[in-house]
Amino acid sequence: MTGNAELLNFIYQNSQMGVDTINQLIEIVDDNNFKTRLKSQYQEYKEIHITAREALNEAGCDEKGLSALEKLKTYLMINMQTLTDNSSSHVAEMLIIGSNMGIINAVKNLKRYKNADPKILALMKRLLEFEENNVQQLKEFL
Numbered sequence: 001m002t003g004n005a006e007l008l009n010f011i012y013q014n015s016q017m018g019v020d021t022i023n024q025l026i027e028i029v030d031d032n033n034f035k036t037r038l039k040s041q042y043q044e045y046k047e048i049h050i051t052a053r054e055a056l057n058e059a060g061c062d063e064k065g066l067s068a069l070e071k072l073k074t075y076l077m078i079n080m081q082t083l084t085d086n087s088s089s090h091v092a093e094m095l096i097i098g099s100n101m102g103i104i105n106a107v108k109n110l111k112r113y114k115n116a117d118p119k120i121l122a123l124m125k126r127l128l129e130f131e132e133n134n135v136q137q138l139k140e141f142l
Contacts, residue, residue, distance in 0.1 A: 005061040070111065089142050103132060
């Protein structure tokens with residue numbers, strides 16, 4: 001697999017995690033302002049996810065989504081962590097931790113694949129900036 005395909009698959013998987021996680025959390029939180037913020041984040045993750053999938057398909061590569069085990073593990077982890085505390089503050093903290101992990105991995109991948117196609121690098125930077133903005137926006141709900 002070329003560096004371009006590896007980077008696109010990272011973007012695809014990261015955005016899939018965002019889509020799946022936020023979709024689940026929207027049903028759990030009660031605060032309408034927080035729900036609105038989550039729905040906005042969901043839309044951006046979804047747009048990035050679709051763009052990465054289309055770029056992979058155009059390049060003749062198969063998208064490598066999250067495994068069923070990863071999806072199940074995340075689903076159960078979210079349910080466990082929100083079972084006793086589904087407050088906006090707690091959910092925002094969970095999302096900030098996830099976004100920070102995404103930021104770290106995005107920076108590493110930008111360095112690792114610095115010679116990738118400029119369009120793919122731009123998509124990776126879009127995802128990175130989005131994750132950084134998520135952290136800032138979620139702080140108001142802590």
